Amino acid sequence: MRRDSIIHFSRHWRGRPDNLENKTFVRAANSKRETSAVGVDALRIWHPFTSAGAGAELPRIVRGEGAWLFTDDGRRILDAISSWWVNLHGHAHPRIANAIAEQARQLEHVLLAGFVHEPVERLAEELRRVVPPALKHVFFSDDGSTAVEVALKMAVQFWRNIGRPEKNEIVALERGYHGDTAGAMSVSDDSTFTAAFTRMRFPVHRVHSAYCYRCPVGLKRELCHIECADSLEKLLMERGDKIAAVIVEPLLQGAGGMIVHPAEFLQRVRKLTESQNVLLIADEVLTGFGRCGAMFASELAAVSPDVMCVSKGITGGFLALGATLVTERIFKAFGGDDPAHTFWHGHSYTGNPIACAAAVANLEIFRTEPVFERIARIARIHAERLPEFSRNAVVGDVRTIGTMAAIELRAGDAGYLSAMRPRLYEYFLKRDILLRPLGNVIYILPPYCIEAEDLHRVYGVIEEAIGAVA
Numbered sequence: 001m002r003r004d005s006i007i008h009f010s011r012h013w014r015g016r017p018d019n020l021e022n023k024t025f026v027r028a029a030n031s032k033r034e035t036s037a038v039g040v041d042a043l044r045i046w047h048p049f050t051s052a053g054a055g056a057e058l059p060r061i062v063r064g065e066g067a068w069l070f071t072d073d074g075r076r077i078l079d080a081i082s083s084w085w086v087n088l089h090g091h092a093h094p095r096i097a098n099a100i101a102e103q104a105r106q107l108e109h110v111l112l113a114g115f116v117h118e119p120v121e122r123l124a125e126e127l128r129r130v131v132p133p134a135l136k137h138v139f140f141s142d143d144g145s146t147a148v149e150v151a152l153k154m155a156v157q158f159w160r161n162i163g164r165p166e167k168n169e170i171v172a173l174e175r176g177y178h179g180d181t182a183g184a185m186s187v188s189d190d191s192t193f194t195a196a197f198t199r200m201r202f203p204v205h206r207v208h209s210a211y212c213y214r215c216p217v218g219l220k221r222e223l224c225h226i227e228c229a230d231s232l233e234k235l236l237m238e239r240g241d242k243i244a245a246v247i248v249e250p251l252l253q254g255a256g257g258m259i260v261h262p263a264e265f266l267q268r269v270r271k272l273t274e275s276q277n278v279l280l281i282a283d284e285v286l287t288g289f290g291r292c293g294a295m296f297a298s299e300l301a302a303v304s305p306d307v308m309c310v311s312k313g314i315t316g317g318f319l320a321l322g323a324t325l326v327t328e329r330i331f332k333a334f335g336g337d338d339p340a341h342t343f344w345h346g347h348s349y350t351g352n353p354i355a356c357a358a359a360v361a362n363l364e365i366f367r368t369e370p371v372f373e374r375i376a377r378i379a380r381i382h383a384e385r386l387p388e389f390s391r392n393a394v395v396g397d398v399r400t401i402g403t404m405a406a407i408e409l410r411a412g413d414a415g416y417l418s419a420m421r422p423r424l425y426e427y428f429l430k431r432d433i434l435l436r437p438l439g440n441v442i443y444i445l446p447p448y449c450i451e452a453e454d455l456h457r458v459y460g461v462i463e464e465a466i467g468a469v470a
């Protein structure tokens with residue numbers, strides 16, 4: 001915000017002298033260090049997933065390149081979690097940066113209701129080439145949460161449109177996470193994140209996930225027959241005629257603790273939903289675009305969902321964009337003359353041309369650079385390094401899929417709020433590595449371009465951290 005506009009804003013607020021914002025803006029306007037981060041940042045910017053006002057001395061990032069972030073005071077920080085799982089090919093990748101600049105000069109935005117434009121057409125075509133073939137139609141939104149909201153609303157309205165309005169209940173998995181908006185939060189499992197919002201969340205059926213380390217039905221993977229899916233089977237047998245959809249994070253539950261499922265679990269979920277005439281929503285917001293070793297996790301299990309949500313990596317980590325893909329059968333139910341059958345949903349920036357251009361450039365990189373070789377190299381390093389951790393007495397479990405590796409530490413206070421989390425985070429950041437453990441679960445999820453020696457260094461620092469902190 002420019003200095004004169006800050007002063008103007010503070011005048012506007014003069015009638016409320018005790019207002020915190022007023023004080024903040026006046027102080028900022030008087031400050032000679034308006035562009036400096038330290039202190040000013042903590043007063044003005046409310047950071048996500050952060051206690052309000054905490055962290056007055058945050059690293060101030062001025063530049064990114066490859067897997068590295070550069071601060072204004074000369075530090076270089078290795079981004080080992082792809083900036084919340086979004087970055088794929090490296091920060092400031094020139095191909096995506098150029099596509100954005102070019103598109104911004106041509107057409108920055110036009111509403112997508114009643115209009116179309118080349119970037120959105122190209123993206124729809126590019127997506128069609130990589131998603132499961134049955135997913136023929138795409139609805140664009142803003143991010144992962146909105147892609148999920150769209151999927152849930154579509155699932156419920158689909159049944160209503162085809163004359164089955166009683167099929168309106170949703171099933172979700174234990175330890176699932178699907179975003180922070182009200183619907184996405186409803187299907188996410190109960191947690192610290194959702195505790196304040198009980199009344200805002202619509203009720204869902206919650207069934208077991210395939211968390212083999214803490215098996216919900218007390219079995220060992222070597223001997224089991226995916227009995228964890230029995231709770232879903234029972235529910236669908238009893239109430240399938242009331243259920244619209246089952247939503248899952250396919251093969252990898254992210255925020256719930258980087259839990260890797262056997263492919264057989266997803267396969268069984270697909271079989272059950274198919275046989276009981278219930279839609280399957282695959283939330284590939286995290287797992288999409290190569291994260292798990294194939295373009296989509298569903299592909300690894302040879303499963304084709306009815307609805308798929310994507311976001312995060314879709315633009316290579318440059319811009320927010322969500323997409324919900326559906327089958328012909330679902331799309332068709334929303335057409336015709338009856339206005340009650342229309343999907344009355346949209347966001348101001350739906351199909352934004354700049355975000356679409358970034359996504360097209362991202363998918364071109366998949367075609368023109370050896371992206372899957374890079375992914376395979378990361379997976380090999382994970383496979384090579386993780387066994388040494390499983391021999392450590394404080395490590396309860398190690399798990400990996402594609403570019404993700406997780407080390408779950410034994411903890412009396414296991415969970416997101418484990419006391420280990422801030423200590424580990426600080427330990428890593430002091431050593432110029434960005435890792436944000438999910439409580440007692442340390443995980444690595446790097447951009448695909450990370451150098452092998454940098455990834456090995458991350459493992460070295462994790463080993464030291466476990467010795468020092470755990």
Ligand SMILES: Cc1ncc(COP(=O)(O)O)c(C=O)c1O
Pocket residue numbers: 143144145146148177178179180249254255283284285286311312
């Ligand atoms: C599986 C999954 N779904 C949805 C979301 C929400 O995405 P966003 O943060 O872009 O709203 C996330 C975010 O981490 C996610 O991991």
